[in-house]
Amino acid sequence: MTSPQNKKNSAHATQQTDKAASFKNKMMPTALGAWIGGKLRNLLKRFTTISFGRLVVAFFLAGTMWFTANYESDLEKNVEIPINYLNLSSSFILSNKPYLPSNIKIRIKGTRSQVSSVLKTNTSIDVDLSGKTRGIYTHRINLESVNLPRNVQIVSISPREINLDIDTTVEKFVAVKTEMGDPSLGYQIKGEAKIIPSTVRIKGPGKVIRNITEVKTVPVSIEKETSAFSVDAELISPDSRIEFSEIQTVKISVKIVETSIEKTFKGLKVKTGKIPEDKKISIEPEAVNIKFQGPYSLINKLYGEDIKISINEKFIKKLSTGSSMRVEVIYDYPHKDKISVVEIVPKTVKLTLESKK
Structure with missing residues (x-):
């Protein structure tokens, strides 16, 4: 007969065994999933690497083939080739040289590499004028004179002819x-x-x-x-x-x-000197016109207030009341050494001395 203590121990052992089995059952699916996932990632990575490399190689080969095919295909290009006019005697001259073409326009055909080589070379066309004398000549451009690489074709050329007008040098x-x-x-x-x-x-x-x-x-x-x-x-x-x-x-x-210029001042008042306080003097006419000549810079800055028109006081002293006298006017102005009086109208005025009463 089993004791209560033995039953208790047996139940505890059974409980521990069930927990271990339950944990194992839970862990097995998780580990399997991790293993399968790792295998799939490695396989996908390997597949992706191999496909991308092949794709790069394929694109590179295709690009190379396209570039080669286009680079070596026929191409047409317009080029200009300079013309040299040579060997004309010094006794003669090209009368129409300024109007002659300095370049020949040629359209060529060839592979891209051949056309490029033409553009890089110093090709020119020489027009030989040795032995030519006075006259008009027509020179036809010879295609053989155009030095081009082999297999480069000339499609067109302009101009084909050049008219040369040769004259005697004078x-x-x-x-x-x-x-x-x-x-x-x-x-x-x-x-x-x-x-x-x-x-x-x-x-x-x-x-x-x-x-x-x-x-x-x-x-x-x-x-x-x-x-x-x-x-x-x-x-x-x-x-x-x-x-x-x-x-x-x-x-x-x-x-x-x-420049020497003239300038006229009109209506300049004639001024008198000192006269007795009980006397007055009349002047006929009261004003004169005067014309000056001199350098532009001085005449241009000469103004009426710079000019003094007067009479000599000694003539006034000679006058008696009620008497008259015709006298010359005198004038004063700046820069007399460079400015001269051309004309004064009138040159004389009439003085009359009168009493103020």
Whole structure:
């Protein structure tokens, strides 16, 4: 017969066994899930790495093939090739050179690398003028003279022909003229400008140069000049085909002086000197007009109040009551050494001495 104590111990052992079994049953699914998840992540990572690498390689190969195909495909391009006009005798000149093309426009066809090589080379076309004399010639551009890489085709060329007008070279001396503006207000040019040298030698096509008798300099500004000065002035070619044989500039000397002007003052009162207190004096006429001449800067600043018109007191002393006398007026003004009186009207006035009563 089992004792109560043994029953109690047996029940406790059974309870512990059930708890252990329950914990094991709970943990088994969790561990299995973790193991499966890890395997899946590794597999996915491996798959992703392999696919991305293959994708990069595929894109690289495709891009390389596309670039190669486009780079080496035929391409058309417009290029300009300079023209050199060579070996013309010094006795002759290209009369129409300023109007001749300096470049030939060519449209070429080739691979991109070939076209690029043309753009980088110093290719030019030479027009040989050796043996040519006075006359008009038509020069046809020879395609073989265009030095291009192999397999580069010329699609079009413009112009195909060039008209050359060759004339005899002529030299002669012509006069030099200059143009000047106006000086500052109150100043003027004295005499003519002096040009050294006064003639220069020019060179150009005979049919152009025969009609030229003078050349001019660039305009000379004298607006701020108030005295004599000299300046170097560049010569201007009257025609783009005309050249200066020796010099390109001349020296110009100009004399600038202050302008002399006139100014008239009207109605200036004639003033008397001292007279006896019981006397009065009448003047006919009471005022005069006076004209001055002098430098602009001084005359321009001369005003009526600066001018004193009067009569000599000695004439008043000679007068007796009721008597009259015609006398010359006298005048005073500033800068007498530089300003002169041109005219005074009237020169004399009539004085009459009267009693105040």
